[in-house]
Amino acid sequence: DADVTQTPRNRITKTGKRIMLECSQTKGHDRMYWYRQDPGLGLQLIYYSFDVKDINKGEISDGYSVSRQAQAKFSLSLESAIPNQTALYFCATSDSSGSYNEQFFGPGTRLTVL
Amino acid sequence: AQSVAQPEDQVNVAEGNPLTVKCTYSVSGNPYLFWYVQYPNRGLQFLLKYITGDNLVKGSYGFEAEFNKSQTSFHLKKPSALVSDSALYFCAVRDSGAGSYQLTFGKGTKLSVIP
Numbered sequence: 001d002a003d004v005t006q007t008p009r010n011r012i013t014k015t016g017k018r019i020m021l022e023c024s025q026t027k028g029h030d031r032m033y034w035y036r037q038d039p040g041l042g043l044q045l046i047y048y049s050f051d052v053k054d055i056n057k058g059e060i061s062d063g064y065s066v067s068r069q070a071q072a073k074f075s076l077s078l079e080s081a082i083p084n085q086t087a088l089y090f091c092a093t094s095d096s097s098g099s100y101n102e103q104f105f106g107p108g109t110r111l112t113v114l
Numbered sequence: 115a116q117s118v119a120q121p122e123d124q125v126n127v128a129e130g131n132p133l134t135v136k137c138t139y140s141v142s143g144n145p146y147l148f149w150y151v152q153y154p155n156r157g158l159q160f161l162l163k164y165i166t167g168d169n170l171v172k173g174s175y176g177f178e179a180e181f182n183k184s185q186t187s188f189h190l191k192k193p194s195a196l197v198s199d200s201a202l203y204f205c206a207v208r209d210s211g212a213g214s215y216q217l218t219f220g221k222g223t224k225l226s227v228i229p
Contacts, residue, residue, distance in 0.1 A: 042221040105157035
């Protein structure tokens with residue numbers, strides 16, 4: 001969905017480095033999410049935010065942190081990257097005023113940790 | 115807890131033939147069900163959803179899905195497959211209960227349409 005953008009699209013880094021992945025949206029949605037995708041495992045929720053002051057851990061938050069700088073911006077940080085964090089990372093948004101929590105996804109960031 | 119199972123890692127179908135991608139779910143309450151498609155190097159795109167009402171839901175690109183409450187299934191279907199339908203398909207479920215927000219995704223099914 002072009003209304004949800006992620007930067008960078010690809011990143012190669014080394015073990016121990018700090019990495020930030022950024023997500024911006026122009027959909028006006030209040031809820032934002034970070035997922036990681038690993039082959040054969042589907043999508044796993046890392047963190048989610050219902051508004052700027054409401055941030056919550058998902059299924060696999062260890063080793064990650066997030067910041068909701070504004071309603072439209074939600075960044076994911078890896079404080080000290082490790083190789084098993086190599087994955088495809090997706091940001092998603094949804095609108096709490098809609099009843100069904102349909103989520104809209106960004107194009108993804110492919111992260112490789114060497 | 116809620117869960118989704120996509121029993122087939124890969125589905126192969128000849129172009130022009132009907133296709134089915136299977137999904138079963140488990141939730142404590144009533145389900146909201148979704149199908150997403152992922153093309154190579156792209157994010158997930160929404161295809162269709164079941165919230166309530168008619169068990170047959172029509173979505174984008176000629177896809178449809180049938181909700182079966184007794185079998186707890188939500189299979190994705192298309193009457194005539196196109197080569198361009200080749201992609202990774204994800205089923206997702208959410209409990210309709212108040213306060214519920216989290217989508218649980220299946221592991222995905224790779225669809226290959228053979229010319």
